[in-house]
Amino acid sequence: MNPERRYAPLSALQHFVYCERQCALIHLEQVWINNRLTAEGNLLHEKVHETSGENRPGIRLVRGLSVVSETLGVIGQCDLVEFLSSRKRHPNAAERWDAVRPVEYKRGRPKSHAADLVQLCAQAICLEEMLGIPITEGALFYGEPRRRTEVPFTLELRDTTIQAAQALHALLERGVTPAALYRASLCRGCSLLQICLPRRRETPAQVGNWFRDTLNQLLMER
Ligand code: SF4
Numbered sequence: 001m002n003p004e005r006r007y008a009p010l011s012a013l014q015h016f017v018y019c020e021r022q023c024a025l026i027h028l029e030q031v032w033i034n035n036r037l038t039a040e041g042n043l044l045h046e047k048v049h050e051t052s053g054e055n056r057p058g059i060r061l062v063r064g065l066s067v068v069s070e071t072l073g074v075i076g077q078c079d080l081v082e083f084l085s086s087r088k089r090h091p092n093a094a095e096r097w098d099a100v101r102p103v104e105y106k107r108g109r110p111k112s113h114a115a116d117l118v119q120l121c122a123q124a125i126c127l128e129e130m131l132g133i134p135i136t137e138g139a140l141f142y143g144e145p146r147r148r149t150e151v152p153f154t155l156e157l158r159d160t161t162i163q164a165a166q167a168l169h170a171l172l173e174r175g176v177t178p179a180a181l182y183r184a185s186l187c188r189g190c191s192l193l194q195i196c197l198p199r200r201r202e203t204p205a206q207v208g209n210w211f212r213d214t215l216n217q218l219l220m221e222r
Pocket of ligand 1: 180182186196
């Protein structure tokens with residue numbers, strides 16, 4: 001590992017793809033708010049990390065594995081890595097795996113944005129560099145449907161992940177937090193909404209529309 005290199009946390013990549021401003025607020029300005037969403041996420045990850053590792057026939061599960069990538073310049077931990085083997089081995093034989101699969105646990109439902117996919121793909125790139133084997137797919141496990149979504153690591157997803165990592169490092173080096181841009185689908189689920197106040201930057205007409213829409217919604221819910 002190059003000691004001069006500045007490594008970004010894997011979580012920063014996920015935050016960056018979700019919203020550049022959220023990433024800057026957390027990783028440049030050290031802003032963080034604990035709320036119901038973050039508490040649920042922390043609880044889910046604590047449960048996943050409770051067991052450090054276990055074996056089943058043909059599969060070894062490793063939780064909380066530390067990973068790093070020179071290509072991406074990121075460092076972090078995988079919630080779970082599955083090492084799969086279809087061959088019967090002598091108990092003393094060196095471990096050889098047919099496939100390795102990272103699994104990331106997320107609260108809520110599958111999302112329409114690519115942040116979780118990019119974070120998982122970044123874990124796969126880390127593991128490929130560390131283990132020297134190709135990793136073709138991983139999985140996201142969402143809390144609400146309590147179901148896995150298989151994720152193939154396509155060339156397109158890999159390109160997106162590499163470009164996102166480069167753009168993340170550029171943001172961290174610039175050290176300037178981007179201005180807020182309100183996007184309902186992202187901002188409503190953002191733990192920093194109360195600090196970021198993205199609607200403040202909108203024009204009075206836009207704020208007026210928002211106020212009218214919110215009022216109508218409240219009246220309909222009564
Ligand atoms: S509230 Fe919206 S603009 Fe602000 S950090 Fe969150 S997602 Fe980004």
